[in-house]
Amino acid sequence: MSSNKKKILALGEIIHAHTYWNSLNDIAEIIIPKARGRAEFIEESKSGAFDGVLCAYRTFPSEAITGRIDEELVSALPKSLKFLCHNGAGYDQIDPEACTRHDIRVSNVPTAVDDATADLNLFLIIGALRNLNQGMFQLRQGNWLKDVPLGHDPEGKILGILGLGGIGRTLKKRTDAFDMKVIYHNRRRLSPDLEDGAEYVSFDELLSRSDVISLNLPLNSATRHILSTKEFSKMKDGVVIVNTARGAVMDEDALVQALASGKVRSCGLDVYEEEPKVHPGLLSNPSVMLIPHMGTHCHETREAMECWAIDNLHSAISTGKLKSPIPEQAGPVSKSKSQRSRIKVAEPERNE
């Protein structure tokens, strides 16, 4: 007997929010692909195995099966697919323009990631300023404080936040407790209530005035390598850089050189250009605090993220609209290729 239930393609697992996920069974049939790699996935889709799916849920690790959600992949998916609900704030594994061309609406998970990521961001700022990596490393080698230089206090330092979105603003609240002076740059200035006392500056001014630069902007074609050799040369000598956004917003080779020259004194990184590979020049540098992409690596946050993505599935099925469409598709969406020129700094994550 044929069912009237909608179909959801599950690209990746639910790990925490099982009860909420199971609530989808009342309204939808869940299809789980058998493929273990991209070629198999495309073949499976072309065989008709996913025909009729209205929505897809996806996780970061599902990239190991599907690869990037790009024109080739989207073209192989059934035309019935109208909604792609990504579980994560950053959606650089998805080509929004390809999805728009194929009339697929994409959602991400803003807000739910803000606290956990800002907490880790703050830890990296303090760790990089205070040379905690050297101290911890030497202690485990049995060398109490050997070659551990004195650090610097955060109090009174200028923190430049590149991308004052949800995570950036949450970070600002935390650093206010450390009496840091916050300046920021976004493509457009925020309203005073969102600025919350942060000073809006140009991109170049942020580079030249900051003692600590925090990268909190999404990765896209406009922000890839937004910090490279030229930008490092405009910074203060001994600047500290922290990145919890995406590795590729910074040119890692240029960063390694800037660390070697002392232009960058230390840095705190949660993200890398070619995860899980880490640049050898970073691995070998004791001034660098390295974390393996743990911004949202917490039970509560991961569950909240899954629930948010499931909210998007529910909303798509019951109302035909997503709760948190990605900014590129938030307004009326034109299917023609975007003509937007390359801009200095893209919009940070939304913070609705």
Ligand SMILES: O=CC(=O)O
């Ligand atoms: O990196 C984590 C996310 O984008 O949610």
